[in-house]
Amino acid sequence: MTKIVHVAVGVIKLENKFFLTKRLMDSHQGGLWEFPGGKVEKNETVHQALHRELKEEVSIDTLSCTSLMQISHDYGDKKVLLDVFVVDNFTGEPLPLEGQESGWFTLAEFDALNFPAANQTIIEKLHKTYQ
Numbered sequence: 386m387t388k389i390v391h392v393a394v395g396v397i398k399l400e401n402k403f404f405l406t407k408r409l410m411d412s413h414q415g416g417l418w419e420f421p422g423g424k425v426e427k428n429e430t431v432h433q434a435l436h437r438e439l440k441e442e443v444s445i446d447t448l449s450c451t452s453l454m455q456i457s458h459d460y461g462d463k464k465v466l467l468d469v470f471v472v473d474n475f476t477g478e479p480l481p482l483e484g485q486e487s488g489w490f491t492l493a494e495f496d497a498l499n500f501p502a503a504n505q506t507i508i509e510k511l512h513k514t515y516q
Contacts, residue, residue: 388463389466390463391425391431391466392424392425393423393424393425393438394422394435394468394470394507395421395439395447396420396453396469396470396472396511397439397443397479398472399473399489402489402490403420404421404488404489405418405419405420405421405488405490405498406418406421406443407419407487409483409484416499417499417500417501418498418500419501419504421439421443422439423437423441424438435470435472439472442481442482442483443479444480444482445475445477445478446475446476448476449474450471450472450474451471452468452470453469453470454507456506456507460501460502465503467507492511492512492516
């Protein structure tokens with residue numbers, strides 16, 4: 386049985402732009418753009434994981450967030466459960482701390498980027514919510 390990886394995902398939003406990072410080539414789904422976040426550790430809430438991961442990955446402190454959705458996706462070699470939050474109240478300037486590319490993008494610019502399959506549902510929801 387394939388283990389399910391529980392992930393806290395932060396859709397970092399500032400005005401009409403969203404902060405994305407590009408997965409390192411040697412990671413699962415390497416080379417694809419994503420919303421920052423990471424695994425929920427044992428004995429950690431999803432909110433604690435989101436705060437910790439965004440601090441470790443992109444150097445921001447999450448002041449508050451809003452739940453956007455939860456997604457289950459099976460990649461075949463890995464199953465993920467994504468708890469997705471809009472983070473539009475934070476301190477600091479998002480900077481990639483793990484050597485990955487990053488940038489601010491409008492929803493229209495998402496069309497030119499490649500995302501992991503699980504992220505497509507997030508993008509569709511963002512289009513419905515913010516356009």
